[in-house]
Amino acid sequence: MDFDLSVAQRKRFADIGSAVLERFGELPPATRPQLTRPEWKAAADLGLAGLCLPAEYGGQGLGALDTALCLEAFGRSCPDTGLVFALCAHLLACAVPVRDFAGDEVRGTLLSGLASGDLIAANAMTEDDAGSDVGHLATTAQPVDGGYLLDGEKSFASNAPIADLIVTYAVTDRSAGFLGISAFAVPRELDGISVGPPFSKMGLSSCPAARVRFERCFVPRRYLLGEDGGGAAIFQHSMGWERSCLFAGYLGLMDRQLEQCVEHARERRQFGRRIGGFQAVSHRIAGMKQRLEGARLLLYRACWLLDEGREHVEQTALAKVAVSEAAVANSLDAVQIFGGAGYLSPTGIERQLRDSVPAMIFSGTTDIQRELIAREVGL
Known part of the structure; x- marks a missing residue:
């Protein structure tokens, strides 16, 4: 059992993160309008719209785990989680069923347009x-x-x-x-x-x-x-990809969020000491780290099973619940760590919370995922 990423995977993660940070790294205004086609095309030009689509149609031909790693890098470097979600919905809920089930007459044209971002x-x-x-x-x-x-x-x-x-x-x-x-x-x-x-x-x-x-x-x-x-x-097939790979974007959000909280806890001083020296803060950050790493392992396992062609319903449901609940819990903790500044829009912390809440609803609610898990264990 190997828990390490390959050199190629690490390089791809770093390259995507750097490219996304350069293009989308600035925190959008609090009253962010809906994304524009030029913004969409900019993300597509980085290869993000065709990660798991066949190379012959302009995609990268990646499996589920490598797709998830790329989306995690996207989510970590892009503070506009709405853009991350929009692209994931395009790729996983739409392009994947076209990839696997479209007829020969339209498959090539549709996939080429979806991979390039010319089609949304x-x-x-x-x-x-x-x-x-x-x-x-x-x-x-x-x-x-x-x-x-x-x-x-x-x-x-x-x-x-x-x-x-x-x-x-x-x-x-x-x-x-x-x-x-x-x-x-x-x-x-x-x-x-x-x-x-x-x-x-x-x-x-x-x-x-x-x-x-x-x-x-x-x-x-x-x-x-x-x-x-x-x-x-077909819908259940696409949900297998969405419930695993899409939520990698939230792993990226939580990773960036944790880094922000650690930096703030090191710099912010109260009562003559760094707030990171208080257990009320340090233990909260430790809990954030624990939730993030546990969710990451569950998601990577679900993606690996998907790539191996093995049964993955229970594992994708477990991963979806773990990531979405961790994203909400960590975001609430981040607001507490930042205090009043976390409630204000310029830090981006309150936006992370608002962007995390729907993760417990879309792609099958948390309650539905627990029903799936209960069924898979034999109830």
């Missing part, structure tokens, strides 16, 4: 009455000559306001249950698609999210992912 993708699964209960979608896809007619509304689609491609899921056979859902990679330019205004959110503010409505939207059959009825399995 949004994942549209969640509905008003189908959040955690994704088996009860209301959106339908009626088979017609040459394709499908999509009808329905998705309630929360990250990247939708700027997306060129929408990966979505709809019921094609209500009587078939799990096998009655199909997946589609839908070009935004098709008639019958409307995207609502961007949501105002607690955190991840630079990543735009909105409703997406399909009204008798004809989708040619070539944009079907996999086979009819394979959508639920």
Whole structure:
């Protein structure tokens, strides 16, 4: 069992971190507007939009663990976690199912655009009455000559306001249950698609999210992912990648945050001594370090299992819970360590907390992950 990274992995981590720091290292304003296409393209030009996509289409051809390491470096060097999340949603929830399930007729074109960043993708699964209960979608896809007619509304689609491609899921056979859902990679330019205004959110503010409505939207059959009825399995496949690799970005956030707290505890003085000399502060930092390292090991293991083609449902759920809960707990501790300064926007500490809270909701809530874990241990 080898816990060390290879020389190549260390170099890639350092190179990405340096490039991201140079381009995105400045803390965005507190009233950060939503990301722009030039910012998106700048991240894509660093190779981040195609990390795990095939090299023949412009990607880097990396496995899950190496993808996670790159995203951790991205999250560590980029203080705009909304941008990190937006790119991860594009890559893991959208590009991965296109990579693994798109037909030959569109696969190359879509993957090339996704890897280069010329195409921005949004994942549209969640509905008003189908959040955690994704088996009860209301959106339908009626088979017609040459394709499908999509009808329905998705309630929360990250990247939708700027997306060129929408990966979505709809019921094609209500009587078939799990096998009655199909997946589609839908070009935004098709008639019958409307995207609502961007949501105002607690955190991840630079990543735009909105409703997406399909009204008798004809989708040619070539944009079907996999086979009819394979959508639920495709979604679970993409969630395996998202629940492992995406949360590496939060490892990066916590690593940067811990460094900030240590530096502050060394420099800030109260009662004639550095505050890091008080156990109330030093033990809090020790707890932050423990949570970070435990979450990191769980996430790396989940990614390794994914690369090995082994069963990983329990491990990805454990990693997702550990990382998301650690991110919130560490951010609360960081606010306490910085005190009043941590409550103010210029330090970026309060933003880390706001950006961490949704990690316990998206990609399957913490409660849903615990249900998965309980099922896997035999309950």
